[in-house]
Amino acid sequence: MSQPVVEVHNLTKRFDSFCAVDDISFEMQPGEILxxxxxxxxxxxxxxxxxxGLITPTAGSIRMFGMDLATHRETILRDVNFSSTYISMPFSLTVEENLKVIARLYxxxxxxxxxxxIIEQLDMQEIRKKLTRKLSSGQMSRLTLAKAMMTEPKVLLLDEPTASLDPDITNKIKSVLKEYRESKNLSILYTSHNMREMEEMSDRIIFLQRGKIVAEGTAQDIVSRSGEKDLEDVFLKIAREGRESL
Amino acid sequence: MNVGRIGGLLSRHLYLYQRSVARLLEIFYWPFLDLVVWGFITIYLEKQGNSLHGAVTFFLGALILWDVLFRAQQGIALSFLEEMWARNLMNLFASPLTVGEYLVATMVMSILKVMAVGGLMMVFALLVYSYDIFAIGLTLIPFILNLILSGWIIGVLTTSIIMRFGQQAEVLAWGMVFLFQPISCVFYPLEVLPSVLQEVAWMVPPAHIFEGMRQVLLNDEFPGLHLMWATGLNAVYLVGMVLWFYHTFKICKERGMLVRVGE
Incomplete structure (x- = not known):
């Protein structure tokens, strides 16, 4: 097995008395979708x-590409990018201007x-010269994905990237992500509340509950271990019953 | 320090100013209005036979130099607010951009603002009031450089407070600099301050600059001592303030505030 691109060991984050992430450990292999x-x-x-590197852990370590994030932040982040439904980009710049700024930052x-x-790949020709403030939420999601993928990262962190997209664009984006993974050996960490999408996209899944990893494995493994009929039922079981393990 | 990344962040702000009338007004409208009002006040004072010789020279010179300080401070504080309003801090600080590069980009932005506003005010004062600030002579250059440094110090202080306390502190981007105005002795000599405040004012670099300006205008003397004090204090405060900014940034990352600021 090759060297993991991401190695997380005993990662913990406490905000005062609240423990947001509680002693989790996982690894990501090159080209893996987690x-x-x-x-x-x-x-x-x-x-x-x-x-x-936006929040400092309370305990534990994060290594990427064999380097410690705490001491090699600048080098590591050249090869890491992210996209989220919950982020935005400067409203008064056009889509193209925003991409230019990001390109220079990387x-x-x-x-x-x-x-x-990237504009062609994500079907953004029509919005290329549009001001970001005039984008719909779906177009904004495509822009944040475009800024993340344009930098050709080795690790891509996607926080509910398709949450506000219509099914057509969602399909397009999923196929672009898979193509990138194949052609560039891209590793992707993917969060979503769409269970079918998770099953389709992920090689492996980790289930988090109250900051702890409560299940880990392929979607099929997790479902069969739980005795439930599909991943959605597993999710409901964990979320409603507050299970700490399967 | 990566010049390309600094240029990238700078281009983000220049794109913004290209098409924002409100932001251009911020640069040109208020300084223009200041100059009109203070110009008329000084003309009035002169007509009243005020004993202060060359009131125009004092007040308009002081006003233009004060604006250098004000714009230098705003160049830094408003740049941070722009990122906060656009919820862009995550995009910036999840990129390879370093804190040092971020600060340098905002400092360059503040120099561009000073050049735009200062240039406009100097030309306007010359055309309307026949006032040539270059009458101060070559000392104008170290005056301006020191005021830019002081503006950066106040700007970095303001930014770190906004970063720490979020949107509720954003008003400081406009108000913080005025906290320093009374003890900077912009429009009056330091000797008019109560003795306690005089002690404080000597520790404020702009007070040395404005005292120095009056020394040049009244006595035609080179204000070497004032310039030395201003430069020395600025150097110490700037290093201290940049270290303070790094510390605040570290605390914000530990407390998860960087991803929440602006919400």
């Missing part, structure tokens, strides 16, 4: 924020051709 499931407040987004070369390519 689904992270869990009810609201389970610690998914906090974990992503820690992987991006020191990309051939910026115009990279922007052309």
């Amino acid at each position: 689904g992270v499931l869990g009810p609201n407040g389970a610690g998914k987004t906090t974990t992503i924020h820690m992987l991006l 020191s990309l070369s051939n910026i115009p051709s990279k922007i052309d390519a």
Whole structure:
């Protein structure tokens, strides 16, 4: 097995007395899509924020590409990007201007051709010159995905990336992500509340509940171990019964 | 320090100013209005036979120099607010951009603002009041450089408070600098302050600059000592304030505030 691109060991985040992430450990292999499931407040987004260096862990370590995030932040983040339904981009800039700024922040070369390519891949030609404030929520999601994928990361962190997209665009994006994974060996950490999408996209899933990992494995493994009929029922069981393990 | 990333962040702000009438007004309208009002006040004072010789020179010179400080401070504080309003801080700080590069980009932005506002005010004062600020002479250059440094110090202080306390503190972007105005002795000599405040004012770099300006205008003397004090204090405060900003940034990351600021 090759060296993991992400190694998380005993990661913990406490905000005063509240423990958002409680001693979790996991790894991601190159080219792997890891689904992270869990009810609201389970610690998914906090974990992503820690992987991006936006929140400092209370305990534990994060290593990416064999380097410690705490000491090699700048080098690591050149190869990591993220997209989320909950983020935005400067409203008074056009889509193209926003992509140009991001491209320069990641020191990309051939910026115009990279922007052309991602705009074509995500069907954004019509909104290219549009002001970001005039985008619909679906278009905004596509923009944040475009900014993440344009930088050609080795690790992509996606927090509910398709939450506000229509089924057509969702399909398009899922196929672009799969294509990127195949062609560039991209590793993706993926959160979603759409169980079917999780089953379809993820090689492996970790279930978070109250900051702890309560189940881990392929979707099929998790379902069969739980005795439930599908992943959605597993989710409901964990969320409603507050299970700490399966 | 990556110049490309600094340029990237700078271009984000320049795109913004290109098409925002409100932001352009912020740069040109208020300084223009200030100059009109203070210009008339000084003309009135002169007509009243005020004993202060060359009131125009004092007040308009002081006003233009005060605006250098004000705009330098705003260049930093407003740049942060723009990111906060646009909920763009996550995009910036999840990128390879470092805190140092972020600060340098906002400092360059503040220099651009100072050049735009200062240039406009100097030309306007010359055309309307026949007032040439270059009459101060070559000392104008270290005056301006020191005021920019002071503006950065107040700007970095303001930004770290806004980062720490969020939107409820955003009014400081406009108000903080005025906290320093009374003890900066912009429009009056330091000797008019109560003795306790005089002690405080000597520790404030802009007070040395404005005292120095009066020394040049009244006595035609080079204000070497004032410039030395202003530069020394600015250097110490700037290093201290940048370290303080790094510390605040670290605390905000520990408390998860960086991802919540602006919400």
